[in-house]
Amino acid sequence: MxxxxxxxxxxxxxxxxxxxxxxxxxxxxxxxxxxxxxxxQPTQKAASLRAQVLDETSTAQNRLGFAPSVEFDGLVDAALPDETAAHLLAVLREALSNVARHAHATAAWAAVHAGDELLLDVTDSGRGLSRSTRSSGLANLRRRAEKLGGTFEVTDRPEGGTRLRWRILLTTEEAARTR
Structure with a gap:
């Protein structure tokens, strides 16, 4: 050859x-x-909200390098409006993404509480808020809360890390279903 x-x-x-x-x-x-x-696209209601939250945290595990802990309180799977559930899942996804990208955390916790209000609480063990952090993603989370008449706050935790609280008041009818 x-x-x-x-x-x-x-x-x-x-x-x-x-x-x-x-x-x-x-x-x-x-x-x-x-x-x-x-x-x-709007989130399908095929799976329960609890199952969808668990799917989101499971998906985030690869980016985080650890499995976030998840806690539920109240009747999370009660009939919430599709729009509210879709916003909650988007906020959870963004919060866990922020932990993975910025926090340098070794642990994260997500809690969903349903009663008179719907509360998503995401905390991490990372380095806390940086003064130079771009806030466009956080502004989006705030807009999502305000669109539904709720509140949003993100703070440093005294023991280290960050705490994000996204709260939506439920209507009397929605709150009655979550009791």
Whole structure:
């Protein structure tokens, strides 16, 4: 075999590998676009809110490097409006994402309490709030709360880390279902 033929064979193998990688990248891009599209759609009520919260915390485990603890109080699976549940899940997702990106935490806790109000409390053991932190994501969480007539606060914890509290008052009818 001539040296030229061997090089030509390597070029063909290399070209085949490049085309394979390009095909895989195209498939990944299509999958990402589909995921982004689905994130912008209203959350389906097929699974209970409790199950959806557990799914979100389970998904966050890879980004965090540990499993966040989850606590429920009250009838979390009571009939809440789809919009309220969708906002709560989006806030939880963003809060856990912030912990993964910024907190350098070794533990995180998410608690959902339902009664006269719906409260999402996310805390971490990280470094706390940074003065230079961009607040666009936090402003979005505040807007979500205010849109539903609720409140949002994020503070440093005295023992270290951060505490995020997202609270929505439930209507009398919704609150009665959560008791």
């Amino acid at each position: 001539s040296e030229r033929h061997v090089r030509g064979g390597r070029s063909e193998v290399t070209a085949t590998r490049i085309h394979t990688v390009i095909g895989e990248l195209d498939a990944t891009i299509r999958e990402l676009r589909g995921t982004i599209f689905n994130l912008n």
